[in-house]
Amino acid sequence: MVENPAITDFPYDDEYIIVESPELQQNGSIIDLNNLPKVSFCIPTLNNEDTIEKCLSSIANQDYPSVEIIIVDGNSKDKTIEIAKKYTSKIFFDSGLLGSARQTGVEKATGEIVALFDSDIIIPHNNWLRNAVECFNYDDRVRTVWPENIAPPDGGPVVHLYFNHWKLIIEDRIKKRRGLYGGGNSLYLRRAIEDIGGVNRSIHWGEDFDWAQKLKDRKYKVVYIQDPLYHDTMPSLKVFARKQFIGAKTFTKTGFQLMNLSPYEVFYEQIVLGVKGMLHGLIVERDLSWYLYPVYVSIRLLAYGYTYMVGMKER
Template sequence: MSNQEFPLVSVITPSYNQADFIQETIDSVWAQDYPNLEHIVIDGGSTDGTVEILKKYTHLGERFRFISEPDRGQSDAINKGLKMANGEFIGWLNSDDTYLPGAIRKAVDALREHSDWAVVYGNAYHINQHNQILNPYPIKPFDRKRLFEFCIICQPAAFLRRNIFEAVGGVDETLHFCMDYDLWIRISKDYPIGYINEDLANSRLHPSCKSALRMVDTGLPEIIKTSIKHFGTVSNDWLFHYLKHHSEIGGLWYLNLFKSNKLFGKTPEISRQNRYPDKWVSPRFHNTIRIHPQFPLHMLLIQGINDMFDDLQCTVFVNGLHSRSCPVAKGPFVLEIPIGSKESECVVDIYSSKQIVPFDLGINEDTRAICFRVDDVIPLSSEEYKFYKEFQKRPPYLLNWLYRNRRPTPLL
């Protein structure tokens, strides 16, 4: 058969400093048994020898094209490649991932057989830097509710119709981690997505890959933002995946993230505070807390560092009334201050038993009266505090608590 009898497939590869793997990626494209291909590599200005590797393939002429210039990240690179693509179908293969034999032919056959499918995807594996299989990617046959629960599509194992890819506006360039998840959600709102039970690709996990370096600090916030944008909430499966595998970042980090996205509702929040910009506090540490009537204030968590005093005591006043006294340990500390308040506003003042003025002691030019540093102040509802306490237990307890107490209803 001639190439004209096969629809052109454009494989787009975003790349930046992946010289260790990109040759394997490219070779996996040209090892395919599908005759009508073009491969477009959008390199972000690599300095590690990637460009020299790309130049080895210029003998393929227009079938292999690349540009190397600074860009705004992976999403920008994908959209650049989409504008350069001529194919009816698009494959998106990152510069450290690989296709398995026959992947493109199987995907094209499925898309031609199912003319209504906008995307087809198959099975995939996680591999390491030595091409050893770590585990199968958690693929499931497509269902929009399953997509809400988790990303059931492995991006290198997915192929798209170019006209649909363009119709939905390409990849969201404001996203730097879950742009593929966002893409599948947007496409699935208006177009069918199909699954074939075929092994199509390998997704590589290694110490310098984005999935390892940005999994938590960029990954989870983007997933929550994306899921809320499209579904109105985020699934417990997503939350538990991170809580189980990335507990080292700490419960307070998760609490702040969940509060900022209102995952437990309109819970109490700090509206005014006299903490200094460098996190030091004065002998009277003042906090005003805004409270929604449905989510009363239950507990105030204060995380900080007491560098100076061995026997520091703090006295807590709530709305001008004495509440309690508590010791502040030397070094890092977390204070848990019970406060039951249903009022729309609550004022908490914390008075320290000791203070210093650095200038008076000849330490530096600082003339403030200071006591200790406060990294975080988190007012909690009862449910948020229960989550915090469950976080300190083993993951199975947290999983059970999440599924008993949080029942998100997605907008499907």
């Protein structure tokens, strides 16, 4: 076992997470590579006409023998359903919380593997799925294949900053064995999701942390792959702010327990790592998106601080 590795430098395998590398031997036999299992893409939607076409087109273009697309819509008022019908007839409706929509998708899935994706995910090349599915064979306890998410090439500065910061956080968590791995936009063995009782229908934001914790509790392993997905989210500071206030309502109620992090660790990730990333990004990489970091982190602190104070008054 390697102590505190730089995950991009050499392979890494411990009792919880494996960092994918050609140098690591695949010792498992979960997947029959001569008879690849069906993959069910379960995608909740709600007024996503701006992103759903690219998402579904990238799935349909995969060089993979058996794929189904399942849409669970929350009663969209735009052209989301019209677009989705070009790619699948498996369209269901669930106007409940996000966790409820995801669980509906899992229940409708017929694949051995479920891909619990957002509607703004874009798969970058047509061999991605085949390569990702093979990663289940790293170990017989692997139940999750968790890809890196990055901004799309045509994404704006906010989404680039978001994922620049997120990459720092994820790599630091892996090196220091902190927090949870294998949340949303990942591949899962369907039987593992069923084994933990499915997705919690009562959680709207952070439902992926909930199932990641349950999978960890059962001693299942996660493979982190650095063949990334494009995540076309956070197109503007306005959208970023709105999502932060929504997320804050969940996390302040749980005391950040869903993330399995202490308040100090949250501060370290958001402020210490963020400032280090900003200095490196501006001075070394000349990445101008980092100029937005002071505004970005101020919005996040305001959202969580305000929501926490309101919650304290209501108690």
